[in-house]
Amino acid sequence: MTVTDIQGPPPAAAPAAWRVSPAARLAWLHLRSRRAPAALVALLACGVALWASLHYHWWLGTGHAAGELPMILQGCAAGIIAVTAYSPFGEPERATGWRSAALRGALVLALCGAAIGFFALGAAVADSPRSGVHLAGGILPVARNVVGMTGIGLVFCLVTGALIAWIGPLAFTAISQFALIGSYSWALTWPARPPADRGGWIAALVVFAVGLIAFTIRGPRVRPSGELPVRGRARWISLAGPR
Numbered sequence: 052m053t054v055t056d057i058q059g060p061p062p063a064a065a066p067a068a069w070r071v072s073p074a075a076r077l078a079w080l081h082l083r084s085r086r087a088p089a090a091l092v093a094l095l096a097c098g099v100a101l102w103a104s105l106h107y108h109w110w111l112g113t114g115h116a117a118g119e120l121p122m123i124l125q126g127c128a129a130g131i132i133a134v135t136a137y138s139p140f141g142e143p144e145r146a147t148g149w150r151s152a153a154l155r156g157a158l159v160l161a162l163c164g165a166a167i168g169f170f171a172l173g174a175a176v177a178d179s180p181r182s183g184v185h186l187a188g189g190i191l192p193v194a195r196n197v198v199g200m201t202g203i204g205l206v207f208c209l210v211t212g213a214l215i216a217w218i219g220p221l222a223f224t225a226i227s228q229f230a231l232i233g234s235y236s237w238a239l240t241w242p243a244r245p246p247a248d249r250g251g252w253i254a255a256l257v258v259f260a261v262g263l264i265a266f267t268i269r270g271p272r273v274r275p276s277g278e279l280p281v282r283g284r285a286r287w288i289s290l291a292g293p294r
Contacts, residue, residue, distance in 0.1 A: 126221050
């Protein structure tokens with residue numbers, strides 16, 4: 052046997068596995084860590100609740116009374132979007148560049164669009180000649196209220212953290228309910244304003260823009276309430292000495 056007999060053709064190379072681009076993988080991991088699929092299901096449930104309330108006449112009255120329950124559902128949707136800012140892994144994108152940080156703002160915009168779309172679909176399905184019901188004011192106040200209340204939730208994310216940021220939109224919903232019942236004409240309580248009111252739109256969009264920009268840049272507060280800062284904790288450990 053010679054060396055030529057021992058040597059043979061090299062084994063065929065294994066076919067290259069299908070690879071996902073790093074950008075797509077990063078986006079998917081971001082969505083998973085923020086529980087975006089569960090948020091979409093919850094937002095769809097809000098749209099179904101709006102459809103059921105219109106179809107089965109869950110509330111009575113006309114005028115201001117007709118907008119009370121839809122306003123509550125819009126506040127719930129904003130609270131859901133705000134809670135998705137929480138990640139059990141913290142905010143690693145603060146040390147991994149701007150691309151991951153930009154996903155925060157993109158996710159908020161996508162969820163706001165999904166919420167408005169689900170509400171519009173629920174209202175469109177319920178609005179039929181047979182039922183004779185329709186959403187008071189149309190889809191305009193829905194879009195205004197969702198984006199404005201989401202902005203409030205994003206501001207609360209910066210102060211309280213994302214886990215309890217739903218408090219902001221729901222508290223604002225309660226205030227707006229009193230404004231709606233009392234017929235208060237104040238731009239900052241935009242859910243109680245007419246659908247095409249310019250002051251209400253300006254207030255809602257300004258709150259949303261401020262919250263979205265600050266949230267995209269800084270991210271939600273990670274340190275839970277009552278936890279010592281890193282410097283304070285290190286000083287306390289140095290003063291306490293070894294155990």
